[in-house]
Amino acid sequence: MTDLLPVADALAQVLAGVEALPVERVPLLEARGRVLAETLVARRTQPGFDASAMDGYALRAAEAAEGAALTVIGESAAGHAFSGRFATGEAVRIFTGAPVPDGADAVLIQENARREGDVIRVTVAPRPGQNIRRRGLDFRDGDPALAAGKRLGPRDLALAAATNHPALPVHRRPRVAILATGDEIVLPGAPAGPHQIVASNTFALAAMAQAEGADVIDLGIAGDTMAALEAAIRRARDAEADVLVTIGGASVGDRDLVQAALTREGMSLGFWKIAMRPGKPMMHGGLGRMRILGLPGNPVSAIVCGVLFLVPLIRALSGRGDRTLARRPARFAVDWPANDFREDYLRATFALDAAAELPMVTPFAVQDSSMVSVLAGADCLAIRPPHAPAAQAGDPCEIIDLNAAGY
Numbered sequence: 001m002t003d004l005l006p007v008a009d010a011l012a013q014v015l016a017g018v019e020a021l022p023v024e025r026v027p028l029l030e031a032r033g034r035v036l037a038e039t040l041v042a043r044r045t046q047p048g049f050d051a052s053a054m055d056g057y058a059l060r061a062a063e064a065a066e067g068a069a070l071t072v073i074g075e076s077a078a079g080h081a082f083s084g085r086f087a088t089g090e091a092v093r094i095f096t097g098a099p100v101p102d103g104a105d106a107v108l109i110q111e112n113a114r115r116e117g118d119v120i121r122v123t124v125a126p127r128p129g130q131n132i133r134r135r136g137l138d139f140r141d142g143d144p145a146l147a148a149g150k151r152l153g154p155r156d157l158a159l160a161a162a163t164n165h166p167a168l169p170v171h172r173r174p175r176v177a178i179l180a181t182g183d184e185i186v187l188p189g190a191p192a193g194p195h196q197i198v199a200s201n202t203f204a205l206a207a208m209a210q211a212e213g214a215d216v217i218d219l220g221i222a223g224d225t226m227a228a229l230e231a232a233i234r235r236a237r238d239a240e241a242d243v244l245v246t247i248g249g250a251s252v253g254d255r256d257l258v259q260a261a262l263t264r265e266g267m268s269l270g271f272w273k274i275a276m277r278p279g280k281p282m283m284h285g286g287l288g289r290m291r292i293l294g295l296p297g298n299p300v301s302a303i304v305c306g307v308l309f310l311v312p313l314i315r316a317l318s319g320r321g322d323r324t325l326a327r328r329p330a331r332f333a334v335d336w337p338a339n340d341f342r343e344d345y346l347r348a349t350f351a352l353d354a355a356a357e358l359p360m361v362t363p364f365a366v367q368d369s370s371m372v373s374v375l376a377g378a379d380c381l382a383i384r385p386p387h388a389p390a391a392q393a394g395d396p397c398e399i400i401d402l403n404a405a406g407y
């Protein structure tokens with residue numbers, strides 16, 4: 001059994017040759033969560049002029065000692081620059097965001113001046129340059145603003161807008177078809193006998209795919225017959241899915257028909273079975289343009305495979321630079337036994353150590369891959385490499401922080 005494919009090799013195979021999907025342009029209001037296909041370059045300089053950061057008076061700092069009096073000769077408001085000339089002993093009333101008149105080198109905040117008709121008296125002297133945002137402070141025409149491969153969040157969209165892009169080149173969203181299999185599987189809320197199982201991992205995988213920006217094609221549940229499975233596989237092809245995720249029927253039982261059905265439909269097998277717990281019977285293949293992830297039925301196995309393989313595959317298809325979920329150093333809070341040949345992804349909780357730096361990890365005592373309640377209660381997956389020796393409390397490990405990832 002020790003010749004099973006290592007997890008890292010399996011991931012490399014899943015990602016091998018995956019190219020980002022074609023580029024389309026979308027307006028800013030539709031761009032959240034999409035992945036930028038080209039580096040975005042600023043199309044203007046911001047601010048495009050020296051601008052006031054405050055409401056007050058534009059003046060020369062050298063003429064504005066405490067007690068000095070200056071004559072107010074005009075006004076500069078946002079969108080309405082002062083067009084006159086600025087001479088010795090003069091100030092210009094100015095508002096936040098307005099152009100600073102030529103010749104002024106500071107803006108005196110109005111709270112630091114006393115207005116007496118057309119004259120202001122300085123109560124607190126300004127420093128040269130104070131309250132002026134220099135031209136180009138934020139960015140300049142031609143500056144790279146956002147990198148290709150970045151998934152666009154709200155702040156990125158503000159920058160895209162400010163740099164004067166009404167629409168953005170992004171990769172098409174991956175289409176991910178999800179098929180649950182098994183005669184025993186019923187939908188939540190449907191009448192269910194005592195020996196039936198309610199589909200659960202389907203919803204986690206769909207949510208994960210959506211969270212990663214994919215469009216989900218729900219293929220429902222196929223019974224354990226070749227006909228039902230083949231019909232569902234064809235529906236995935238007809239819908240032009242980029243990825244088909246099958247759930248269940250992945251192992252070696254007489255009713256585990258998923259691989260046979262896929263092979264009959266023309267799949268070329270990449271790999272089947274990996275040195276991982278949970279998730280050993282995972283399968284990968286290709287059917288035309290469609291990539292196939294055959295996940296085990298056990299809910300925790302399927303969802304952990306989703307975290308480790310489906311998420312990076314969606315990210316790669318979306319054109320993202322960062323494909324895998326971040327791993328973070330941590331320490332065991334308890335002793336934990338030695339590992340066998342399968343890389344283990346332990347469901348665990350953690351609390352930060354006394355310095356509030358490292359997560360101190362406590363795996364759940366029961367690590368059964370059917371236990372959805374344990375997975376939902378976990379903060380993280382603690383990774384145990386193959387053949388890791390017994391760990392003692394305080395020993396280092398790595399975790400995937402599920403809460404931080406939003407999973």
Ligand SMILES: Nc1nc2c(c(=O)[nH]1)N[C@H]1C(S)=C(S)[C@@H](COP(=O)(O)OP(=O)(O)OC[C@H]3O[C@@H](n4cnc5c(N)ncnc54)[C@H](O)[C@@H]3O)O[C@H]1N2
Pocket residue numbers: 180181182184185197198199200201202247248249250251252253256278279280281295296297298299301369
């Ligand atoms: N002789 C062996 N038996 C098994 C092996 C093995 O190596 N030799 N591997 C075990 C491992 S590890 C796993 S993981 C499971 C995976 O089996 P399958 O992928 O064939 O999964 P099923 O039998 O279809 O289902 C397992 C379990 O999960 C339930 N299930 C299925 N789909 C869903 C769903 N959408 N939502 C919730 N629960 C689901 C299903 O009812 C079963 O209870 O095989 C071991 N066996």
Ligand code: MOO
Pocket residue numbers: 276277278279280281296298301369
């Ligand atoms: O690989 Mo299975 O997922 O341990 O239960």
